Amino acid sequence: MTTLDASRALTPQAYMQGLSRWQPIEIIFWLATLLPFWLFPTYLSLASQIAITALFALSLDLILGYAGIVSLGHAAFFGFGAYSAGIFSKFAWSEPISGLIAAALLTGLLGYASSFIISRFRHLTLIMITLGLGLLLKEAANSAHWLTGGSDGLQGVSIAPVFGLFKFDLYGRTAYGYSLGVLFIVFLFARRLINSPFGLALRGIRENFVRMPAIGADSRAHIRKVYTISAIVAGIAGALLAQTTQTVALEVLSFERSADVVVMLVLGGAGRLYGGLIGAAVYMIARDQFSGIAPQYWYFWIGALLVMVVTLLPNGILGGLSKLLKRWSRR
């Protein structure tokens, strides 16, 4: 979050422009995302998983970090997007980009419909409604065996090469390139959105839900919009997963996935554009490295991490880093 420097008087336009200026560190970050192609060619499948999860975390950041809507059921949109893309390729055609757009639109419709429910509630009721809707969708997908394959997962998804040129290979080169490209494009859009007056209004809603309407910004209308956008982004992430792995498991809708993405976002730093990206990368790499540990013990470290982040590092990794940087530059 940028604070206004009191010593320099800024016009609103100059302030908004200052927010959206590209920093050198951002350019370095995006160049670094290309490194796995040369440095870790055997880990490209993991890299593509990270890019997809980062996109999912970014979608949660839009509602949780910026608008203050705590959701424990965000996997609903991720899973819906995944099933949409999978079923689309099975029953329509296998071209990936049109499939991605179709999944995004369908998820957007679901998000728009549920946003009317979401915008009516706050606090614990809101958390429970998101949780309940997520669990409902999972149970629905589980019982609609004829369409989704139920707990056996959706089989028979096949995806044509991207642009008709790049086939999805075993090493994940295409998968990573494709996921990273989509992540970058959606990120540009999210960055533009957050650095717009609309993004400012969202932060206002996060800080004070009741006061925003008094200055002419209807909180509920804004929440409906951002919730729909967030659902679309989550749907795109899910569709990417379905297309790159060419299967959809029921797990895409699970409560664990919703909880994991909240953990990642908070670990990275909620309310920062790069928070979800950094959090997803750290979480996924750590889980890959510690995959030798049985999953029931893995959760001990996730739990310990959460307790430490809340008590010691309230704004996540990025919050801690920027604090350090400020202290360092003051000297």
Added chain:
Amino acid sequence: MLPPVFGVLFDGIAYGMLLFLLSVGMSVTLGLMNFVNLAHCAFAMFGAYVTVVLMKDFHWNFFATLPMAFAASALVSVVIERILYRRLYRATDLDQVLLTIGLAFMSVAIAAWFFGTTQQPIAVPSYMRGSIGFLGLNLGIYRLFLVAVGIAVTVLLVLTLEHTRFGAQVRAAVDNQRMARGIGIDVDRTFAITFALGSGLAGLGGALAIEIVGLDPQFALVYLVYVLIIVSVGGLGSIAGSFAAACLIGVSDIAGKYYVPQLGSFLIYLVMVAVLMWRPAGLFGRR
């Protein structure tokens, strides 16, 4: 002769009593401090493991272990409350959710470390097994016992809350915390005692649940969803609300699994979303 639907109803209510014991503490502490304690079922699980250890390794009688399950859970919860929770009373919902779900995750791993991931069966006394016939229904003796315990706890809680000095302090603090502090009620102390009581009841519920639903380390997370549903459907800080919601959810769950098993848990989630859409503050909630 009664039709079998009454048997389903009875099983549902017995299950609801279990859920009521597990959730009433969380409802009251949420109403009192607005503190979202997702580790509540971890305390319940702790009580259940206390019962298992006392019965298996020390050969205690099942009934003798129940007070110990209550006391152990209450004690552990109050230690954790003093060390960790009290720093976060003024923090945001999200911070509270994260810290306490972190503790719940840790409790799952610790339980798996000590007891493994397998189910922990216990042997309740033989006279608690079996069932008695009543107007053509088979009522499980253990389930009858559960209903009796549930009703006894409810009556005891309502009497305590309505007719004692401590109960009056709790009600005052739930209604208006600042005013309660203003007239000299030690809200922190009231809260600590309530918190310990609620966790103790959860521990008792956990111990009683072993015979019905089994016990493995996932208990802390699986029943958390049920508890959250009951608390939000019943309304925060309301014992009558928790009781009604627990019966509603218990009956919906058992009836759903009996009559439409292919839907799984669909029915209780549907009930929850429907109730919250109709009354966002829960059935008995005031805010």
